[in-house]
Amino acid sequence: xxxxxxxxxxxxxxxxxxxxxxxxxxxxxxxxxxxxxxxxxxxxxxxxxxxxxxxxxxxxxxxxxxxxxxxxxxxxxxxxxxxxxxxxxxxxxx
Amino acid sequence: xxxxxxxxxxxxxxxxxxxxxxxxxxxxxxxxxxxxxxxxxxxxxxxxxxxxxxxxxxxxxxxxxxxxxxxxxxxxxxxxxxxxxxxxxxxxxxxxxxxxxxxxxxxxxxxxxxxxxxxxxxxxxxxxxxxxxxxxxxxxxxxxxxxxxxxxxxxxxxxxxxxxxxxxxxxxxx
Numbered sequence: 240x241x242x243x244x245x246x247x248x249x250x251x252x253x254x255x256x257x258x259x260x261x262x263x264x265x266x267x268x269x270x271x272x273x274x275x276x277x278x279x280x281x282x283x284x285x286x287x288x289x290x291x292x293x294x295x296x297x298x299x300x301x302x303x304x305x306x307x308x309x310x311x312x313x314x315x316x317x318x319x320x321x322x323x324x325x326x327x328x329x330x331x332x333x
Numbered sequence: 334x335x336x337x338x339x340x341x342x343x344x345x346x347x348x349x350x351x352x353x354x355x356x357x358x359x360x361x362x363x364x365x366x367x368x369x370x371x372x373x374x375x376x377x378x379x380x381x382x383x384x385x386x387x388x389x390x391x392x393x394x395x396x397x398x399x400x401x402x403x404x405x406x407x408x409x410x411x412x413x414x415x416x417x418x419x420x421x422x423x424x425x426x427x428x429x430x431x432x433x434x435x436x437x438x439x440x441x442x443x444x445x446x447x448x449x450x451x452x453x454x455x456x457x458x459x460x461x462x463x464x465x466x467x468x469x470x471x472x473x474x475x476x477x478x479x480x481x482x483x484x485x486x487x488x489x490x491x492x493x494x495x496x497x498x499x500x501x502x503x504x505x506x507x
Contacts, residue, residue, distance in 0.1 A: 323458030
């Protein structure tokens with residue numbers, strides 16, 4: 240029982256530390272080679288990794304392309320919208 | 334249209350006069366859609382630094398697709414994001430479409446430097462998103478409605494633009 244406070248604090252800390260993610264969603268418009276190019280040129284991923292993420296978007300409907308702080312994820316989402324890709328920010332695991 | 338080719342840090346392409354005119358018209362439509370569709374913020378100082386945005390996703394589905402919510406289930410956070418980013422995003426999209434238009438040459442040959450290439454990629458994506466929304470293209474493999482001659486012409490333009498953008502990416506990849 241004495242651990243309750245401590246536990247709560249730990250939980251809050253966990254919540255605060257939960258990273259945010261940038262999710263890119265599939266759309267019927269953007270070309271596969273374009274999406275792959277965007278991942279490579281913007282995030283600096285290798286050709287293989289970009290292809291892999293692009294296929295994940297295409298096949299699974301979405302892919303997490305970045306993890307980190309909220310502001311950073313919002314910057315990525317803005318950049319994706321700039322390219323015409325549909326992207327959102329969310330808490331990791333949400 | 335001839336396939337794009339890379340020449341140093343330039344990308345060279347060639348279009349017929351009719352294609353050049355079409356591309357120019359489409360870019361103009363992007364400029365007009367975004368210039369008219371986005372509400373100017375009242376605060377001029379904030380506007381000067383690109384801050385400000387509309388109250389929510391546009392009622393025009395094409396604009397809503399170009400400027401989507403940044404959060405799926407959090408309207409408040411989406412709204413804050415829109416406030417901080419929308420006007421500068423709109424300005425960049427408009428500037429891209431203008432640069433795209435300016436790089437078109439009456440003769441049909443285009444020579445794109447790195448900035449123009451980025452403007453072309455984004456403007457082609459934006460134009461295709463707008464057309465796809467108008468055609469009601471919602472799923473992979475969906476060609477949208479084809480009820481009128483205009484629809485059918487738009488479908489042709491849409492797939493041709495896909496070829497143009499695909500060729501540009503291939504030239505960058507080569």
